[in-house]
Amino acid sequence: MEWLKTLISRPSKGVSGKTGYWRTFKPIYDRDKCVLCYECYVYCPENCVEIVEKVVKIDYDFCKGCGICSEVCPANAIEMVKED
Ligand code: SF4
Numbered sequence: 001m002e003w004l005k006t007l008i009s010r011p012s013k014g015v016s017g018k019t020g021y022w023r024t025f026k027p028i029y030d031r032d033k034c035v036l037c038y039e040c041y042v043y044c045p046e047n048c049v050e051i052v053e054k055v056v057k058i059d060y061d062f063c064k065g066c067g068i069c070s071e072v073c074p075a076n077a078i079e080m081v082k083e084d
């Protein structure tokens, strides 16, 4: 899916600073449910989703907990959980 990375424009990571502290809900990823469709990567507005060696990695320094990745995931592989 490297080609996909050249077809979409991405925000600069951290353009709004470290947005992780905005978060009240945290996305929790379940590899067993993931079908590697790249929807979370495409739609994350903070550019903090990467897919490395077929595993979704979320950069929690910049994830603001908006829940878009969870909403667009067709496999329910990302659950939003309240922060402690
Ligand atoms: S909740 Fe998901 S879509 Fe929103 S910033 Fe975090 S990783 Fe990106």
Ligand code: SF4
Binding pocket: 029, 033, 034, 035, 036, 037, 038, 039, 040, 041, 056, 069, 072, 073, 074, 075, 076, 077, 078
């Ligand atoms: S949207 Fe869901 S199924 Fe698709 S890559 Fe992301 S976590 Fe995996």
